[in-house]
Amino acid sequence: MKEFKPLPDKxxxxxxxxxxxxxxDNLFPTPLNSLVTLALLAFxxxxxxxxxxxLFFSANWSGxxxxxxxxxxxxxxxxxxxxxxxxxxxxxPIEEVWRIHTCLIALVAIIIASFKLHKDLRNKxxxxxxxxxxxxxxxxxxxxxIGLAYVSTDYWGGFTLNVMLAAASxxxxxxxxxxxxxxxxxxxPFIRSVSVILIEFFRGVPVLALFFMGSVMLPLFFPEGxxxxxxxxxxxxxTLFMSGYMAEVFRGGFQAxxxxxxxxxxxxxxxxxxxxxxxVLPQVIKISMPNILATFVMLFKNTTFLLIIGIFEMLSxxxxxxxNSNWLGxxxxxxxxxxxxxxxxxxxxxxxISSSIERKLDTSHRN
Amino acid sequence: MSEKPQVKSSPSxxxxxxxxxxxxxxxxxxxxxxxxxxxxxxxxxNMEARGIxxxxxxxxxxxxxxxxxxxxxxxATYTYGRTFVVGLLNTILVSTIGIVLATxxxxxxxxxxxxxxWLIRKLAVxxxxxxxxxxxxxxxxxWYFAVLATLPGARQSLSxxxxxxxxxxxxxLPGLTAEPGAGFVYAAIGxxxxxxxxxxxxxxxxxxxxxxxxxxFLTSLGILVGLPLVALLLSGIPFVWDFPALKGFxxxxxxxxxxxxxxxxxxxxxxxxxxxxxxxRAGVQAVPHGQTEAARSLGLKESxxxxxxxxxxxxxxIVPLLNSEYQSLVKxxxxxxxxxxxxxxxxxxxxxxNQTGQAIEIVFMTMAVYFVINMxxxxxxxxxxASVELAERN
Numbered sequence: 001m002k003e004f005k006p007l008p009d010k011x012x013x014x015x016x017x018x019x020x021x022x023x024x025d026n027l028f029p030t031p032l033n034s035l036v037t038l039a040l041l042a043f044x045x046x047x048x049x050x051x052x053x054x055l056f057f058s059a060n061w062s063g064x065x066x067x068x069x070x071x072x073x074x075x076x077x078x079x080x081x082x083x084x085x086x087x088x089x090x091x092x093p094i095e096e097v098w099r100i101h102t103c104l105i106a107l108v109a110i111i112i113a114s115f116k117l118h119k120d121l122r123n124k125x126x127x128x129x130x131x132x133x134x135x136x137x138x139x140x141x142x143x144x145x146i147g148l149a150y151v152s153t154d155y156w157g158g159f160t161l162n163v164m165l166a167a168a169s170x171x172x173x174x175x176x177x178x179x180x181x182x183x184x185x186x187x188x189p190f191i192r193s194v195s196v197i198l199i200e201f202f203r204g205v206p207v208l209a210l211f212f213m214g215s216v217m218l219p220l221f222f223p224e225g226x227x228x229x230x231x232x233x234x235x236x237x238x239t240l241f242m243s244g245y246m247a248e249v250f251r252g253g254f255q256a257x258x259x260x261x262x263x264x265x266x267x268x269x270x271x272x273x274x275x276x277x278x279x280v281l282p283q284v285i286k287i288s289m290p291n292i293l294a295t296f297v298m299l300f301k302n303t304t305f306l307l308i309i310g311i312f313e314m315l316s317x318x319x320x321x322x323x324n325s326n327w328l329g330x331x332x333x334x335x336x337x338x339x340x341x342x343x344x345x346x347x348x349x350x351x352x353i354s355s356s357i358e359r360k361l362d363t364s365h366r367n
Numbered sequence: 368m369s370e371k372p373q374v375k376s377s378p379s380x381x382x383x384x385x386x387x388x389x390x391x392x393x394x395x396x397x398x399x400x401x402x403x404x405x406x407x408x409x410x411x412x413n414m415e416a417r418g419i420x421x422x423x424x425x426x427x428x429x430x431x432x433x434x435x436x437x438x439x440x441x442x443a444t445y446t447y448g449r450t451f452v453v454g455l456l457n458t459i460l461v462s463t464i465g466i467v468l469a470t471x472x473x474x475x476x477x478x479x480x481x482x483x484x485w486l487i488r489k490l491a492v493x494x495x496x497x498x499x500x501x502x503x504x505x506x507x508x509x510w511y512f513a514v515l516a517t518l519p520g521a522r523q524s525l526s527x528x529x530x531x532x533x534x535x536x537x538x539x540l541p542g543l544t545a546e547p548g549a550g551f552v553y554a555a556i557g558x559x560x561x562x563x564x565x566x567x568x569x570x571x572x573x574x575x576x577x578x579x580x581x582x583x584f585l586t587s588l589g590i591l592v593g594l595p596l597v598a599l600l601l602s603g604i605p606f607v608w609d610f611p612a613l614k615g616f617x618x619x620x621x622x623x624x625x626x627x628x629x630x631x632x633x634x635x636x637x638x639x640x641x642x643x644x645x646x647x648r649a650g651v652q653a654v655p656h657g658q659t660e661a662a663r664s665l666g667l668k669e670s671x672x673x674x675x676x677x678x679x680x681x682x683x684x685i686v687p688l689l690n691s692e693y694q695s696l697v698k699x700x701x702x703x704x705x706x707x708x709x710x711x712x713x714x715x716x717x718x719x720x721n722q723t724g725q726a727i728e729i730v731f732m733t734m735a736v737y738f739v740i741n742m743x744x745x746x747x748x749x750x751x752x753a754s755v756e757l758a759e760r761n
Contacts, residue, residue: 026485
């Protein structure tokens with residue numbers, strides 16, 4: 001019997017592979033497109049070399065004062081380098097910065113633990129650690145409770161404050177928004193309406209108005225003489241704001257869990273909380289993960305709004321640095337560019353993670 | 368099934384779901400009542416201690432401060448009520464311009480994502496991923512302090528044809544001044560729009576009934592241009608161009624757009640445009656490829672495929688996303704207060720609150736305004752959504 005032997009594949013025709021057909025297909029498919037390509041290329045050629053020159057080759061890198069920026073045709077990165085400590089840590093005493101690092105390392109460690117721990121331990125260990133983290137951080141950063149030097153919240157600031165506020169808010173918002181989302185699905189009319197009002201209020205009002213509420217109205221609500229720390233009020237506001245948005249994300253997640261899951265849990269005789277926490281919640285979190293991350297990116301970007309109520313987060317520190325009398329040389333472009341790059345790296349990597357999770361979850365065979 | 372259960376199951380009082388839900392709701396109600404009682408009590412005590420009188424009387428007292436830009440007559444002798452209206456109009460102005468421009472930019476960039484041209488595709492991706500991930504406030508500052516503040520002074524203004532000027536004080540555009548008789552032209556424009564609406568309805572009905580198509584687009588364009596033009600000529604062109612001109616240290620005449628408004632609109636447009644572009648991309652990608660292939664095999668032209676097959680299906684995904692983007696644009700316009708554009712927030716929550724101390728009334732009024740604006744957007748977009756939604760046959 002003759003064995004079947006396929007003939008070797010013929011190579012693709014020469015006019016569809018290689019660089020030139022690709023160029024023809026992607027850059028010059030039609031006369032009009034060719035024109036656009038040429039115009040764009042001309043634009044890039046005129047813009048990019050001077051831009052790179054300004055950014056890198058002619059830029060001033062070394063020095064400590066404004067006078068070190070001798071080359072006026074280049075960016076003055078000396079400004080960013082000289083202020084970098086303030087950009088990242090605000091006015092936190094520089095010999096105590098290790099405390100900020102401790103908190104950030106703890107945050108990263110818990111995030112890693114929640115992915116890497118054995119799944120029997122994961123929920124039992126990671127969740128309580130997460131919930132403890134904000135309070136642990138406050139104790140460490142404040143210092144007065146554990147015998148370290150006291151650092152008032154007036155000195156907390158910089159990019160690390162943006163990160164920690166965003167993290168602390170989402171950690172508390174997680175259980176809160178879950179409760180609100182549950183309430184919105186509840187059969188009890190009063191609980192449902194309260195949840196709907198809470199969610200729609202915190203989603204419908206500009207976050208700036210909420211901050212003003214926190215700084216102007218909240219002091220009126222507390223008994224006379226109580227002085228609630230400014231950062232604490234901001235934390236409360238950010239948490240509630242985040243909860244409103246996350247509750248809607250969770251609601252989407254709840255709807256995406258097949259009703260058979262609920263029914264199966266009921267028929268096994270699980271109680272309401274067993275059903276919700278053991279069967280539904282894990283699936284909801286998995287489904288909602290991309291949206292939770294997207295909401296977190298929004299929250300993270302919105303922490304810059306704190307500038308308006310006078311909290312020294314990163315952008316506000318930049319504004320202070322730009323107004324400093326030793327640096328009145330018009331370094332706003334450099335300053336903003338640096339802040340933009342820092343935020344962009346964080347937000348972009350989070351949206352990358354979010355879309356990779358989305359792709360992993362997306363099992364539909366489209367196209 | 369006629370057999371009755373042997374043991375009559377009667378759950379204990381607390382295990383009865385009905386009782387349980389009543390108890391929970393009662394507990395929540397009691398908790399909330401206690402909470403609000405505490406807050407209101409504290410607030411009253413605090414307000415008394417600070418000597419703040421609650422109420423809306425302050426709206427009728429003289430404001431005594433100037434506002435940088437106002438669409439209606441305003442100076443320091445007007446009341447706080449008037450400052451509210453001025454701020455509200457400025458907010459509506461910046462939101463409207465922002466929504467229109469962001470939609471245009473967003474749709475262009477979203478469609479550019481599907482261009483045949485590799486460069487354009489990559490440019491669209493770069494635009495979306497760059498501006499979506501940079502905080503809006505930073506972008507506002509960038510346009511205001513790093514771009515617009517470095518423009519030349521009034522004497523070295525950049526100009527286009529001696530009619531449009533751009534300098535550090537703002538953008539100066541030629542304006543049209545209406546003279547008596549302009550009413551005819553306005554009426555003609557209104558008439559043209561009404562005629563087009565009827566024409567579109569009639570054409571659709573005729574196509575449904577007989578299958579014959581009517582060149583609606585060209586006819587509408589003709590009506591829209593022709594009618595006002597005829598009115599313009601008949602009434603003797605009742606408009607005069609008002610060109611900005613350098614007088615002393617500044618430009619006079621025409622329309623002035625202050626740099627605060629420019630920076631805010633630029634930032635809102637670029638930022639929201641990136642989100643809308645992403646929504647458009649998602650919408651177009653949600654249309655299965657088989658739809659395009661089926662349309663091609665039916666022999667439709669590429670332009671017809673876009674108009675009749677892709678866009679209507681993509682809109683179902685895009686419109687709800689647009690709704691939330693528009694709402695967040697309006698909410699984000701409150702950032703005006705960071706650069707001093709006199710929107711509702713700056714004027715009312717900023718200056719008026721500082722001067723009067725009526726925190727609760729002012730914050731409440733402002734929140735109510737943003738609620739109403741967002742509700743209206745939501746209402747319009749939901750109506751629009753209903754018109755693009757999948758018409759299911761029952």
